[in-house]
Amino acid sequence: MGNLYDRPNGPSTGAIAVANQIPLNQQAAQAGPLPATLSLVAATETVMPNPNNTTVPLQITLPPDTPNEQAILLLVASGYIKTTAAGNITIKLYSGTSLTVGSDTLLGSSGAIAQNSASAPFWALAHLIYDSVSGKLTGKIEFFVNGTIVAAVAVSNTLTGISNSSNPVASFLLSFTSSGAAGGTPTTVSLAKFSVG
Numbered sequence: 001m002g003n004l005y006d007r008p009n010g011p012s013t014g015a016i017a018v019a020n021q022i023p024l025n026q027q028a029a030q031a032g033p034l035p036a037t038l039s040l041v042a043a044t045e046t047v048m049p050n051p052n053n054t055t056v057p058l059q060i061t062l063p064p065d066t067p068n069e070q071a072i073l074l075l076v077a078s079g080y081i082k083t084t085a086a087g088n089i090t091i092k093l094y095s096g097t098s099l100t101v102g103s104d105t106l107l108g109s110s111g112a113i114a115q116n117s118a119s120a121p122f123w124a125l126a127h128l129i130y131d132s133v134s135g136k137l138t139g140k141i142e143f144f145v146n147g148t149i150v151a152a153v154a155v156s157n158t159l160t161g162i163s164n165s166s167n168p169v170a171s172f173l174l175s176f177t178s179s180g181a182a183g184g185t186p187t188t189v190s191l192a193k194f195s196v197g
């Protein structure tokens with residue numbers, strides 16, 4: 001299915017703000033932010049930064065006033081993780097816009113998956129739905145890390161206050177933790193795909 005999983009809403013090249021958007025009739029100066037690479041050199045949870053503007057997270061958003069409301073949406077993230085020491089990998093999906101761990105709403109976690117000095121692909125899939133009447137965004141999420149399937153479960157926290165006229169309706173970002181990561185034993189995360197729609 002490969003590229004069929006590419007959804008219409010991917011990450012932008014910079015912060016989601018008018019000042020960072022390319023004006024009409026002007027050629028873009030920066031390449032797209034994917035694939036994005038993160039080097040973990042400590043065993044702390046780290047939000048994936050935008051490679052074109054590392055002061056903001058790499059995030060994807062649901063735009064307003066679209067036919068996405070009351071439709072099943074697919075959020076897709078995939079890439080590989082390379083560890084250089086014994087330890088566990090944890091991937092988390094959040095709704096929010098901050099690089100600060102814990103300041104956004106957790107939607108799901110892979111839990112700690114062993115990946116001892118190995119390289120392996122990963123993916124995260126979330127089936128989401130929202131509507132402006134209930135004001136909720138909810139769904140299910142599942143992960144695949146180092147050959148381990150983390151069964152689909154309902155999102156950890158249903159988002160409230162959702163409206164199809166909000167800009168954006170919702171934003172999503174990923175964090176990674178590698179318990180074996182250190183200065184001499186880094187973990188490399190490469191995020192090739194990250195989109196929703």
